[in-house]
Every structure is written in structure tokens, then in C-alpha cells.
Amino acid sequence: MSLTASSATIAPDRVTTLVSHLTVPKGFGDATLRNRRPDAIELLGGIPDPSALPTAELIEATRRVLSDPITGTDPLQYSRTAGLDLLRQWIAAREGVPVERILITNGGFHGISLSLQAVVDRGDLVAVDNPIFPLFLRGLELSQGRVLPIAVHNDGLDVEALASELSRGARPVAVYTVPDFHNPSQGTLPTAARIELVRLAEHYGFTVLADNPYRELRFRGEEQSFDVFNQSSHVIHINTFTKTLGPGLRLGWVVVPERLVDPFIKLRSRQDSHSSTFVQSVVGDLLTAQPEFFDDNLATANALYGRRADLLAESLERHAPGAFEISQPEGGFFLWPRIIDDTVDAEQLARDASEEGVEYQRGSFFTSGDGSDADRHLRLAYGNVSDDLLDEAAARLGRALARQRG
Amino acid sequence: MSLTASSATIAPDRVTTLVSHLTVPKGFGDATLRNRRPDAIELLGGIPDPSALPTAELIEATRRVLSDPITGTDPLQYSRTAGLDLLRQWIAAREGVPVERILITNGGFHGISLSLQAVVDRGDLVAVDNPIFPLFLRGLELSQGRVLPIAVHNDGLDVEALASELSRGARPVAVYTVPDFHNPSQGTLPTAARIELVRLAEHYGFTVLADNPYRELRFRGEEQSFDVFNQSSHVIHINTFTKTLGPGLRLGWVVVPERLVDPFIKLRSRQDSHSSTFVQSVVGDLLTAQPEFFDDNLATANALYGRRADLLAESLERHAPGAFEISQPEGGFFLWPRIIDDTVDAEQLARDASEEGVEYQRGSFFTSGDGSDADRHLRLAYGNVSDDLLDEAAARLGRALARQRG
Structure with a gap:
């Protein structure tokens, strides 16, 4: 029999209800990874420091598991x-x-x-x-x-x-x-x-x-x-x-x-x-x-992260005295300073910071509904940023803030 | 306010519609992996031969990618x-x-x-x-x-x-x-x-x-x-x-x-x-x-699989002459012999084969609806079974068949 396209076809771009409801990933995730600027200091992601990653130990573990003659x-x-x-x-x-x-x-x-x-x-x-x-x-x-x-x-x-x-x-x-x-x-x-x-x-x-x-x-x-x-x-x-x-x-x-x-x-x-x-x-x-490996590696990494958290908090206070309310972090990768001065435009601050050469996630990116003051905050990730660059990042952020505060 | 359990709770074993429609995996997959019998010859899965897997090369590749000082x-x-x-x-x-x-x-x-x-x-x-x-x-x-x-x-x-x-x-x-x-x-x-x-x-x-x-x-x-x-x-x-x-x-x-x-x-x-x-x-x-690696490795593996396919087909003919119709395979991991004698009970054959010490997947396991003669077939996987064991497997299958054919 002959086939007539009009009666027979299903729309060729047909996808499932499931997929059709998914939005295109943006903001962090793919976009962040795509637009890395080598000239900017990035306080962007919850990323461990390269020095804390056990490359040598993984090479050895790989050799051990793949070279066993039986298994x-x-x-x-x-x-x-x-x-x-x-x-x-x-x-x-x-x-x-x-x-x-x-x-x-x-x-x-x-x-x-x-x-x-x-x-x-x-x-x-x-x-x-x-x-x-x-x-x-x-x-x-x-x-x-x-x-x-x-x-x-x-x-x-x-x-x-x-x-x-x-x-x-x-x-x-x-x-x-x-x-x-x-x-x-x-x-x-x-x-x-x-x-x-x-x-x-x-x-x-x-x-x-x-x-x-x-x-x-x-x-x-x-x-x-x-x-x-x-x-x-x-x-x-x-x-x-x-x-x-x-x-x-x-x-x-x-x-x-x-x-x-x-x-x-x-x-x-x-x-x-x-x-x-x-x-x-x-x-x-x-x-x-090596039963002690994980905790030893962690102890070294946490000492590094703790030092960086404190260093960033101190640098912010030095380069932008009184500008941020900062809680001393006990762990993790993030500082969440609040902009004290209500006249500072937080979105403009992020744009100015970008121009000064420091990238971070704006607090407004993290709201899940009304009633949060997240838009008055910055999320600064310090895990994988060297001590020197953290201080320089704070200096740049201070300059960005000075553009609004004069 | 006080909380009354009767009015407030959702059934604690609540799962999604999606998950509730999923059956428990059985047959192949988990069960096959769980019940490996060291005393049986298993012609069960589409599994590559250990000798074809590039363990030494993977150790070297791991060393290369993880030891680069920059990346x-x-x-x-x-x-x-x-x-x-x-x-x-x-x-x-x-x-x-x-x-x-x-x-x-x-x-x-x-x-x-x-x-x-x-x-x-x-x-x-x-x-x-x-x-x-x-x-x-x-x-x-x-x-x-x-x-x-x-x-x-x-x-x-x-x-x-x-x-x-x-x-x-x-x-x-x-x-x-x-x-x-x-x-x-x-x-x-x-x-x-x-x-x-x-x-x-x-x-x-x-x-x-x-x-x-x-x-x-x-x-x-x-x-x-x-x-x-x-x-x-x-x-x-x-x-x-x-x-x-x-x-x-x-x-x-x-x-x-x-x-x-x-x-x-x-x-x-x-x-x-x-x-x-x-x-x-x-x-x-x-x-x-090593640009030639993949094809070289494949050529060696395919020579092995081809030899095993032929060996299994020949062994079946030798140990059970005239019992199976077999197409010569051109590739892959499976032989799909059809039991010629209609009086042979294929399910009984699988049970007898198991008793004789050879495991394979019954053809009936693979039907997706009526009208197939799959239940008259055996799926014999030869990829990861040594030449000696393939011949012995065929001998055992021959003995299992003899139980019904006398």
C-alpha cells in the first residue's frame, strides 16, 4: 500500500512529558564551567583544593586492584x-x-x-x-x-x-x-x-x-x-x-x-x-x-580549609572594614557575608566585582521563595583558592564596594 | 498545639507511582551474579574474556592522567x-x-x-x-x-x-x-x-x-x-x-x-x-x-571469540550429533542453537543440564510475546569460557540431552 505522510506521521520532535518539563541548565553547573576566565579570581564553586585530592594514592590503588593475578x-x-x-x-x-x-x-x-x-x-x-x-x-x-x-x-x-x-x-x-x-x-x-x-x-x-x-x-x-x-x-x-x-x-x-x-x-x-x-x-x-588514609587526608585538607576561611574573613574586614557581617565558619567551603549597608545595590556589586576581576555567586541566586534576605548576601567559595588569591579577591571586592560607597 | 497521629500522617511506606510500578529484578542481572556456582560451567552472560580486558594498559593510562603536573x-x-x-x-x-x-x-x-x-x-x-x-x-x-x-x-x-x-x-x-x-x-x-x-x-x-x-x-x-x-x-x-x-x-x-x-x-x-x-x-x-591500541586489542579478542564460537558449535555437533540446528556466528558472544527434536522438553533440558553442571539461559526467557520459537532455543554465551571448558560444557549438554532421547 502507499503511505501518505499527512495521516501517518507523529511530530518528529516529539519528546516525553518528563523531558518537555525540564528547563535548560543555566547559572551554575554548565555555564560556570563553560565561562571560566583565567584572569579572574573565582570564588564560585564547592570544589575541593587540588592539593587535597589523592592523585598519587589513586595511581597506587589502581595498580593494586588491576594487577592482582586472581582478581x-x-x-x-x-x-x-x-x-x-x-x-x-x-x-x-x-x-x-x-x-x-x-x-x-x-x-x-x-x-x-x-x-x-x-x-x-x-x-x-x-x-x-x-x-x-x-x-x-x-x-x-x-x-x-x-x-x-x-x-x-x-x-x-x-x-x-x-x-x-x-x-x-x-x-x-x-x-x-x-x-x-x-x-x-x-x-x-x-x-x-x-x-x-x-x-x-x-x-x-x-x-x-x-x-x-x-x-x-x-x-x-x-x-x-x-x-x-x-x-x-x-x-x-x-x-x-x-x-x-x-x-x-x-x-x-x-x-x-x-x-x-x-x-x-x-x-x-x-x-x-x-x-x-x-x-x-x-x-x-x-x-x-591504608586504614588511616582517609582521616589523615581529611585532617590535612580541613586545616587548609579552616585557614582559608579565616584568611578570607580577615581580608574582607581589612579591605572593606565594617561592610560585611560575617559568621565565623566551622566547616565547609562557603562564607556567606551579609552586606550591612542597605544602600548598596547587591546586583551592581556583583557586576562591579566582575569588572574588578573577582567572581562569586550572588545571594539572590539561592532563594527558593519570598521572605529571605539572601539577596543581601554573597556566597564566597574559598576551598580551591590559594591564600594569596583570597587576599587579592578581598581587595578587589573592596574596590568594587568602594564604587558604590565612595 | 497537640498533634494527633490519625489525622496527620501519610502512609509511612509511601513511594512514588514510578517506583511502585517497577518489578523486582530477577532472572538475569542480580540473580545470575548472586548464584555463581564454581563447580558449574556457566555459558550465561554477554561478558568479555578477562584476557581481552586491558588491565596493564589501564594502569598505565591512570598513571599518565593523574601524574601530569598541570592537569x-x-x-x-x-x-x-x-x-x-x-x-x-x-x-x-x-x-x-x-x-x-x-x-x-x-x-x-x-x-x-x-x-x-x-x-x-x-x-x-x-x-x-x-x-x-x-x-x-x-x-x-x-x-x-x-x-x-x-x-x-x-x-x-x-x-x-x-x-x-x-x-x-x-x-x-x-x-x-x-x-x-x-x-x-x-x-x-x-x-x-x-x-x-x-x-x-x-x-x-x-x-x-x-x-x-x-x-x-x-x-x-x-x-x-x-x-x-x-x-x-x-x-x-x-x-x-x-x-x-x-x-x-x-x-x-x-x-x-x-x-x-x-x-x-x-x-x-x-x-x-x-x-x-x-x-x-x-x-x-x-x-x-596509543592510537592503534583499541583496534589491535579488538583484533586479538575477536580472534579468540571466533575460535570459541566455532569450537562450541563443533563440540555440540560432536557430543550431540544432529540434535541442534546451529547458524555459524559472525560475531558477538552468543550461539542460539535450536533443538531439532520436537519431543525434547526444553525446560527439562535446562534442569538436566544444570544437574550435569552446565548453566545457560533458556530461550523461553527471551520472548517478548507470542509467535516466537525462542522456547526451542538455548542461548549459549561463549565469550568468557575457556576452550577446554567449552568442549566439556558441550559434553555435559550432550549428556543432559541423552536423558530425554535415551
Whole structure:
């Protein structure tokens, strides 16, 4: 029979509803990576310092796992969806949970993505940090989730504000927060607030997505409990080796409640089956061949990050005295100074800073709704910027500010 | 205010509609990996031989990329969603397409999964191979897609049967097939049939998912055109380094039409952001530092696979004369013998074979609908089984068959 195009064809640019709802990535992520200016000092990303990344040790671990005459090709073969036992056991011991609850991911954002697909249905309400790690909102488009912004203050998520919303009838299916060294606002949620957050989750039946990539990067102050998260049936605790061993490995994990182990495996087995056996084997060997390696490496890195945080805060005060309110950071990669002078135009400051040769993320980029003063803040990332450049960056920022303050 | 559990809670085991529709993986995949019996000869999976995997070369490539004083930490940092340019360029040159159309994945199944999420909406009709690579059907659960089985014969998909279905009014949004060295049925789709398949796709507006993991494994006969696929706006051409460099790398690619580049990147940037920069860097170096490496390695591997294919076919004929109809394979990892004697119970044969100490996949496992004679076949995978064991496996299979034939 003859075919007539008019009656037969489907629109050739047809894509799924899922994909058609996704926006083009912009702002950070691809654009940041694309437009790096070698002449500017960039305080842009939550990126570990190159000196903290264990290149020599990874070369050795790779040699060890691939040269074993018996098991040397195992890293190049298929493995289980949940992840390699050696690696899961090391993580489980640190998290204080049974190994069955540890699932290996391709990094922290992958953990967020799997969590969203597992617990947030199309159009569901999700309570989130305000200000927020904005890539979470990008991920949430997978579920076309609705957002309920909850204020974040100096000590993390305002759990009382969340409780008020719940008591007024809001029924989120999930609550997203970064509990340690918040991105962007640098604070840490105290143990008491974590306990209350988990109590609310168990009472109202929502799932806490506790996104914790910076947890290991504490350089002062007292650790707040993560066990509160790991012991609840209503928390997915998301972590990664991104900030400690390198983002490029794409290796992380989630601690999931027992009830979510099977759903996660079912979902993951329909994506990429499992994380690279090669990467898992190399990192598993790195972590176990020299048991002290990870903590030693971390101690060195944290000393560096702590020094840089302080140096940047001091330099800002020196080059722009009285201009910023700055909390002393206890860990992580971000300083979140607030512009004290209300007459300063924060957007103009960012443009002027760019002209002076310093790039940072404007606070306004991180809002998830109204009512935040994020637009009066700057997010300054110091992790991968040398001491000298941090001081110079502060000087340039001071000059940018002087353009408005005279 | 006081909280009353009855009115407030959401069911604590709540998961998304997406996840609730996914079945527990079984059969091959996790179960196969879980139950390996050291005393049995396993002809189970499409797995490359350990001797064909470049362990020494990967150690050297890792050393090279991580020890460079300038770029040595780049493999441990974030990179672009589309993939590393070095690797994409190498692939683009082989595929004969602009580099923009190459997107790096975490292996072939990941390519399938992304394709399904990009072009198959919930409940859409998808025409598929019958018999089929069954994990495709597992992936299709992501879209709750409906299946239109199309016969596969000795030379791959029956494109005429597909054309009949289309002319009778079937309107699939996609057609899934393995064009080279079909899994499980070992045949290859001739160029003429590919041209017709692409013509139908462009006419009716569906997308061909050409899943081609075995393409490089040709050990005799003439290559059929893959350019037909790469030059169409209606084909996603899915490939992987799984069968050539090792499944454990989890590294593959898709050649997508221009119109699907952005949808794929938008989707992928909401999953794990990008494939491991580390794995991409190491493999990119491996492929480009010694330009002859990949083809040399492949030639050696294909000589091995060809010899094993022939050896297994000959051994079957020797140990079970006249019992099987066998086509001489031209490539890939599978022999698909048909049991000639209709009185032989194929399921019983598999059980008897297991008792005799040889494991293979029953043909019935691969049907996607009625009308196939797959249940009269055995899928015997010879890629990673030594010559001696292949002969012994055939002897055991002969003994299993003798139990029924006397």
C-alpha cells in the first residue's frame, strides 16, 4: 500500500512529558564551567583544593586492584546494583548502620535524584531550604514538585517555622535540607533541631532528604549528631566522596531506611545498573589498604580549609572594614557575608566585582521563595583558592564596594 | 498545639507511582551474579574474556592522567554533562558524526534508559524484538510502555513484519532492536533492511533505538552499515565500551539526532550530572595515547571469540550429533542453537543440564510475546569460557540431552 505522510506521521520532535518539563541548565553547573576566565579570581564553586585530592594514592590503588593475578579483572566486570561490599562496609561502619542500608551512587546529586524519583510524585509538595542549593530545584523538575520554602538562619533550617507550616495544614511529602555547613549559608543544624525535625517527619509521615556533602569538612566546633538521621525510618541521608576525594570520581552513597532499599535498587537497576566497578574498586582499596588514609587526608585538607576561611574573613574586614557581617565558619567551603549597608545595590556589586576581576555567586541566586534576605548576601567559595588569591579577591571586592560607597 | 497521629500522617511506606510500578529484578542481572556456582560451567552472560580486558594498559593510562603536573587533578574534578571532549571526539570520528551528537553514558543500558525517558511517554506503544534482550523490558517499566512484539529471524528484526503492523494502523513511538549479532539470536540485520527500517521511522515518525553493544565484535563476514542509523534524525544509536574494554568501567555513548541533544542533556543533568571524569579521562587517554591500541586489542579478542564460537558449535555437533540446528556466528558472544527434536522438553533440558553442571539461559526467557520459537532455543554465551571448558560444557549438554532421547 502507499503511505501518505499527512495521516501517518507523529511530530518528529516529539519528546516525553518528563523531558518537555525540564528547563535548560543555566547559572551554575554548565555555564560556570563553560565561562571560566583565567584572569579572574573565582570564588564560585564547592570544589575541593587540588592539593587535597589523592592523585598519587589513586595511581597506587589502581595498580593494586588491576594487577592482582586472581582478581585483577574484577574491577572491569559487572557488579551488584547496591554497590561493592568492600566499599559499602567501610561506609556502613562510619555511618553506624547495617551494610544493607548503604547504597552506592554516582555522587551526591545522584543521591538527590534517586530520592526524588523514589518519594516525590508528580506535583507533590516538598518543603525546602530558603536559601537553597539551587540544583535541588533543578532536580525537582523530574517530579514537577511544588515548593514550600522554609527559612534557613545561621544555624540551618528553621524547624519551628516548618512545624508552624505543618500545624497550619501543609503536608509536604519530603523536606530537603543541607544540615552541615549549609550551602549557601554556611550554618549547621543543631542536634536538638535535628531531633525535632525527625520527630515531625515520623509524625506527619514525610521523608527528610538530609543532603550532607560537607559533613566531613569540619575544622572547628562540635559535630552535631548524624545518628539522629541514620536511626530514623523517615530520613534519606545523602553523602558523597565529592568534597573529600574529588567530584570527578562521581562516587557517593545514600543511607536509606530499610523500607526504601528495594525501591532504590529497582529504580537504579533501570538507570545505569550500578556505579563503575572500577571506581568503586579503586576507592574501596584506597580506603581500606591504608586504614588511616582517609582521616589523615581529611585532617590535612580541613586545616587548609579552616585557614582559608579565616584568611578570607580577615581580608574582607581589612579591605572593606565594617561592610560585611560575617559568621565565623566551622566547616565547609562557603562564607556567606551579609552586606550591612542597605544602600548598596547587591546586583551592581556583583557586576562591579566582575569588572574588578573577582567572581562569586550572588545571594539572590539561592532563594527558593519570598521572605529571605539572601539577596543581601554573597556566597564566597574559598576551598580551591590559594591564600594569596583570597587576599587579592578581598581587595578587589573592596574596590568594587568602594564604587558604590565612595 | 497537640498533634494527633490519625489525622496527620501519610502512609509511612509511601513511594512514588514510578517506583511502585517497577518489578523486582530477577532472572538475569542480580540473580545470575548472586548464584555463581564454581563447580558449574556457566555459558550465561554477554561478558568479555578477562584476557581481552586491558588491565596493564589501564594502569598505565591512570598513571599518565593523574601524574601530569598541570592537569593531574582534572580527572578528579567536575566536568560537562555531555562528556569529555577528548573521548567524544574519538567516538565521533569512528561514528562519522559531529562531536555534538555524541553523549557519554554509564554504559549501554544507561543509554537505553535515557532513550526511554526521552522518547517513550507513560503507556506509549513500543515495537520490540521478539525474542528480545529482556532487560530492555525491565527498563521499559520506567514508562509503563506497551509492547508490540516483532519477529526476529536469522538476519535480525523482520522489518517487513513491522511494516505490516504499521500499515494495519499500529503507531509505536519507538522500535527497539539489536542490529548486530542479536542478543539472544545472534543474527545481523542487513543494510537493506536497515535502510527500510529508517525509512519507516522517518515516515511514521517513530524513533529507532538501535542497541549495538556487540557491533565491534565481528570475527567474520561483512559489516552492515551503521551509517544508515547515524545519518537519520529518527535513530538513537546506543553503544558502549562494555564488551570491548570491560562492563565494570560503566562507560558508553549514544549517537543522538540533533533534536535530541538538549533533551538528553537536560535529563542527564538531573540524574548524576555526568559520567565519572576519572573513568572518561583514563579511557580517553588509553584510546588516544596509543592510537592503534583499541583496534589491535579488538583484533586479538575477536580472534579468540571466533575460535570459541566455532569450537562450541563443533563440540555440540560432536557430543550431540544432529540434535541442534546451529547458524555459524559472525560475531558477538552468543550461539542460539535450536533443538531439532520436537519431543525434547526444553525446560527439562535446562534442569538436566544444570544437574550435569552446565548453566545457560533458556530461550523461553527471551520472548517478548507470542509467535516466537525462542522456547526451542538455548542461548549459549561463549565469550568468557575457556576452550577446554567449552568442549566439556558441550559434553555435559550432550549428556543432559541423552536423558530425554535415551
